[in-house]
Amino acid sequence: MRSNIADAISTFFLEYETPRQVVVKNRRVGVVCRLIQLIVLVYIIGWVFIYEKGYQVTDKAIGSVYTKMKGVGYAKVNGVQRVWDVDDYVFPEQGDASFVVMTNYIMTMGQQQGNCPELPGKHSCQSDEDCEEGDYRRGGHGKFTTLSPNLQAESSPEGGFPLHGMLTGKCVSETKTCEVSAWCPVENDLVVPDPALLMAAENFTLFIKNSITFPMFGIVRSNLVKRVNLRKCVFHEDEAPLCPIFRLGDIVRLSGFNFQELAVQGGAIGILIDWTCDFDWDRKHCLPKYNFHGLYGDGELMSNSSVGYNFRSAKYYMDGTTEKRTLMKVFGLRIDVVVQGVARKFDIIPTLTTIGSGVGIFGVATVVCDLVLLYVLPKRDFYKNMKFKYTIIDEEKPVLQMDKPVMDSDKE
Numbered sequence: 001m002r003s004n005i006a007d008a009i010s011t012f013f014l015e016y017e018t019p020r021q022v023v024v025k026n027r028r029v030g031v032v033c034r035l036i037q038l039i040v041l042v043y044i045i046g047w048v049f050i051y052e053k054g055y056q057v058t059d060k061a062i063g064s065v066y067t068k069m070k071g072v073g074y075a076k077v078n079g080v081q082r083v084w085d086v087d088d089y090v091f092p093e094q095g096d097a098s099f100v101v102m103t104n105y106i107m108t109m110g111q112q113q114g115n116c117p118e119l120p121g122k123h124s125c126q127s128d129e130d131c132e133e134g135d136y137r138r139g140g141h142g143k144f145t146t147l148s149p150n151l152q153a154e155s156s157p158e159g160g161f162p163l164h165g166m167l168t169g170k171c172v173s174e175t176k177t178c179e180v181s182a183w184c185p186v187e188n189d190l191v192v193p194d195p196a197l198l199m200a201a202e203n204f205t206l207f208i209k210n211s212i213t214f215p216m217f218g219i220v221r222s223n224l225v226k227r228v229n230l231r232k233c234v235f236h237e238d239e240a241p242l243c244p245i246f247r248l249g250d251i252v253r254l255s256g257f258n259f260q261e262l263a264v265q266g267g268a269i270g271i272l273i274d275w276t277c278d279f280d281w282d283r284k285h286c287l288p289k290y291n292f293h294g295l296y297g298d299g300e301l302m303s304n305s306s307v308g309y310n311f312r313s314a315k316y317y318m319d320g321t322t323e324k325r326t327l328m329k330v331f332g333l334r335i336d337v338v339v340q341g342v343a344r345k346f347d348i349i350p351t352l353t354t355i356g357s358g359v360g361i362f363g364v365a366t367v368v369c370d371l372v373l374l375y376v377l378p379k380r381d382f383y384k385n386m387k388f389k390y391t392i393i394d395e396e397k398p399v400l401q402m403d404k405p406v407m408d409s410d411k412e
């Protein structure tokens with residue numbers, strides 16, 4: 001018993017087994033095998049190593065964006081010229097990555113709370129009976145209290161205009177519209193100025209300051225490149241691709257829109273700052289690429305019932321003891337700056353993993369060629385005999401038959 005264990009241990013430590021190889025002199029199998037090996041080699045070197053960079057680790061960037069607009073525009077409404085500077089046309093003004101530059105507007109000045117007639121066409125009437133007190137219609141029938149739950153369901157016999165306030169029950173004879181309790185005079189946005197009032201916005205400039213860090217590699221990069229002079233440069237896709245100051249007109253053009261059309265109803269544009277870096281090279285090659293995408297605004301997307309981009313903003317003030325406000329319906333370009341960054345660097349772990357999986361895939365060639373050799377070729381039985389070594393004793397047969405061992409030749 002003891003000597004058996006000692007034998008097993010010495011066999012384990014002092015002997016080495018290696019699989020026996022069979023060299024098959026068959027042209028067809030040889031070509032198939034080498035072809036498969038070649039395909040696997042091209043896949044591993046070309047795709048996995050060179051294209052997918054399987055020898056590198058990747059890290060995603062985290063970053064911050066700060067924006068600043070510059071430019072002054074003049075707009076003439078009813079013969080009155082008004083100057084618009086950054087503080088007037090950028091919403092919000094803090095320099096966020098997402099902001100709106102006003103290009104067109106409808107301004108309603110001096111609004112105060114009170115009773116006044118609705119706009120023509122919004123709730124026409126002949127007498128007070130047509131104006132049910134407390135009615136607050138989205139266009140159809142419905143009391144103020146039932147507005148919220150039934151908002152979606154209300155029908156709109158007059159074309160679906162929302163009212164500016166609650167009906168007082170009076171029909172105003174001069175306008176032939178119902179009187180409402182609202183901020184008066186009510187805003188008239190039935191006609192949007194075309195061409196846009198602030199066409200000068202085309203020449204406004206946007207400065208984007210972006211700094212990113214790749215935490216895994218401990219590398220910080222900024223889009224303010226030394227060789228770019230911020231006081232003079234303006235972004236140009238070929239001549240100044242690294243300048244972080246963009247003309248609004250260029251942004252719109254590069255995102256595939258027409259500024260004149262977009263300025264009227266507004267729209268949204270995405271500026272994508274793409275950092276794709278390879279830190280196996282000097283980090284100075286890690287530079288941003290700017291891409292521009294129209295997000296919506298051409299009015300041809302899903303429905304033309306909501307075209308462009310607009311919102312309302314009010315500025316409140318006291319006139320004596322009366323609270324008043326200036327209401328602005330703002331049409332503009334909503335700009336979203338999005339940063340995307342991926343960096344790669346050589347690392348021994350992914351390199352070994354990739355080589356290991358490559359060697360494993362190499363085995364596919366052997367499997368396929370074995371299948372062809374053992375199951376497809378006419379001489380498959382011959383090759384089977386060559387490849388496999390059969391045992392002399394058949395263990396399933398009774399011991400008595402051991403005197404007559406089963407030979408390879410017997411099987412055939």
Ligand SMILES: Nc1ncnc2c1ncn2[C@@H]1O[C@H](COP(=O)(O)OP(=O)(O)OP(=O)(O)O)[C@@H](O)[C@H]1O
Pocket residue numbers: 068069070205206207230231245
């Ligand atoms: N929207 C923009 N268009 C053109 N140049 C800009 C714009 N925003 C900033 N700059 C210029 O880029 C440089 C850096 O701007 P930054 O805001 O860091 O400095 P600043 O001196 O506070 O700028 P500002 O001129 O607003 O006082 C400045 O020369 C600035 O004039």
